[in-house]
Amino acid sequence: MSADIRQRTHELVVRHVEDELRAGRLRVGSRMDGERALAESLGVSRSSVREGIRVLEAMGLIRTAVGSGPDSGAVVVADAAVGMTSALRLHLASSSLPVEDIVQTRLLIETWSVREGARRADQAALRIAGSLLDAADDPDIDAEQFHLLDAEFHVALAHATGNDVVAAIMTSLRGAIHGYVMAAVPELPDWPAMARKLRRQHRNLLAAIQDGDGERAAQLVEAHINGFYRATLPAVTR
Amino acid sequence: MSADIRQRTHELVVRHVEDELRAGRLRVGSRMDGERALAESLGVSRSSVREGIRVLEAMGLIRTAVGSGPDSGAVVVADAAVGMTSALRLHLASSSLPVEDIVQTRLLIETWSVREGARRADQAALRIAGSLLDAADDPDIDAEQFHLLDAEFHVALAHATGNDVVAAIMTSLRGAIHGYVMAAVPELPDWPAMARKLRRQHRNLLAAIQDGDGERAAQLVEAHINGFYRATLPAVTR
């Protein structure tokens, strides 16, 4: 693997954990050695171990917890969406990725997802999506809760494809622009009307998928996403 | 933003940089303050600053360099593909993301990309893709160089869509499975024949895009990807 170039110490730590995963000595749910033990066994300082662990944590690979007992320490969780969401959010902040491109990518991912979801007809996954819509019907929730449920609904549809990579990408696309969505809400002339429209579109979309009508679902989700961003984007990018 | 829950110090550092980016006080190409100065201005230790910087670096947001002068220190580079590639690679190592899902996601992204590329007809971008194929025609390069150029070609096609998010996703999808591709090469009965076939398919694909024939390009890229993985995946997942 051409280790000619200088490898920093924390990269060695990341590489070590990656190798342990690849070899199957670490798997999802495993508890890693403590930072001090890892430092000693690799012959590096605890600071360097911590830098590596920070990277793994930011990638959604592990989770850390203080204290003692079986839940403490670094545990492999492997939540792929975490790292991708952070990456997208940060690059969005740096203006190196335009919001428009994210929206277009959503269109491409989601039209495929609902077609695939309609084809697979994974009833359990669709039931989850439906219960999220039920929760979003609660008139007492505020705008932020509504849009979080909205995001969860779209992610649930992505999960109905059975493709974990697509689901992770969808989670990160929707999660990264949550801040932009919330920034747009106060700018909307009539948010309650918008929410009613979104609820209606969600129901129709889910019905089309459950009917196995992938084409109709694709058209509905495209209109749904385009409609929302045409109403909100001008307010934020202004 | 409800900072009720405990925020660790390195997260404060990440958040600080994110805010600076969002406010425009930092942009791509900017040089960040030194670690010591940042630690003092935020009232935290240098170790914590470094942990935050490690995260930003892993996300592809910044690049660090030792020494002195204008190129040293932490500089904002905003290479979105870096973070996503690492995230995918690590989750692939943990078996939480199956290779098959990545391949299926490539199909979805790339069929869209070549359709969009054919529609946009970005001559400059397509010329870059073509020159990568020229380089890959060199009979002296080895398997690794060939597959790296192969990956670059597919990424170049994604760039021809003009969508930076799609291009970053494509880069990470292809980059994350590079190790798997290289692991499969020695298992192939006749790699030179495979390479000849891939070269031919690449040329036909690029020609279809340049002809503006998105449908044909989509069919070609689908057959191209499916063909390669049907030949290699069994060797690796075994």
Place this chain on the structure above:
DNA sequence: TAGAGTATGTGGTCTGACCACACCAGATGA
């Protein structure tokens, strides 16, 4: 004027210390 030598500031690494926390086992009480 050209070159060698030096000063300076950068990230990279290490050591060792202390803290807050969460669990767990043994002591204590009813």
Place this chain on the structure above:
DNA sequence: TCATCTGGTGTGGTCAGACCACATACTCTA
């Protein structure tokens, strides 16, 4: 006997301070 309190112990989180290798920019010398 059982419930409750109370330390002990090990975890990550944070900090201070030191030294190193390195790359540039400056200064001095031949």
